[in-house]
Amino acid sequence: MVSDSTQTAHAAYDSKIEGNIIFTRVDAAMNWMRKNSMWPMPMGLACCAIEMMASACSRFDLSRFGMEVMRFSPRQADVMIVAGTVTYKMALAVKRIWDQMPEPKWCIAMGACASSGGMYRSYAVLQGIDRLIPVDVYISGCPPRPEALIEGLMKLQRKIESDPALSNQKKELIEDLA
């Protein structure tokens, strides 16, 4: 929009905000904000949790990628890291905590046990957390090294980056109206 007054136009371009305006899509802006401040909910159930703790510590340092704010309250978390063996006794508790996390939320199955039950082919162990909650990223390893967890989280960031949430909403709206 072009103003009649050259004075106003000039003032806008001469102001302090010059150079700080970026043109983008809302989806891209939202995804950029989401992916750079993922707050993990550490669901540490077995030895994978030790590696997860190591990932958050200074040697590996998750905070380089904006994921260091581990929240022990599901209401403040975006991504649940299921780290360890999910027993049937624990399974519904994990599901319940997942249900308490606000949308949008993501899930990482860290290690063999969380992904598939791992070596525990038995009466007591859930054969993969994906039988209860949708999983975005599976990380192999028993347990995976911190680098693998960081790689997994970066994979998740790449996934969030291309999430067409808003355009999907728009599409749905248009289909509803039609």
Place this chain on the structure above:
Amino acid sequence: MSAAQDIATLSAKFGADVVGTKEFRGEHTISVKLSVLHELLATAKNELGYAMIIDISSLDHFGEDPRFEMVYELVTVDDSKHLRVKSKVSEDEEVPTCTDLWVGADWHEREVYDMMGIRFSGHPDLRRILMWEGYPFYPLRKDFPLAGRPSEMPDVAFTGVAPLEGGPFVTSPGTGDVVTREPRARVVK
């Protein structure tokens, strides 16, 4: 006194109620009838100095009668001697609790109850300890499949059957090469 002497003392005291004794690589075991089990454990604790119980477990002799067998591992506090007490239990019998002798027996007996389904008379709090109340099976019994059985308790827990891909995998030591000894999958007959 050594554990071997203790076994002699107990055998003399309980006479015909002692089913058998065994010494294997320095480990001493005494098997007794269930009717004198509690009395024998009390004697071992109060007169022979076995002040500590380090484990209570159970065996499933599936297909035999009596079906189950209780195993108690007793030690003295200075660890100078170790005594194993065994007693056979049939499916419809209850085992007298030994929580009155050793408080530490409480959770061990709950574990035996949870995993094998043996009940203890006089136990102060006989609930399941690992599985949840209402789980319908006893997983360590021989007739319970390793893969588990499906069960469902709404809002508490559920179980499913684990994929074993033809297993369970068993090694047969001493025959052939590794591929023969440890097959990737073995059909259960």
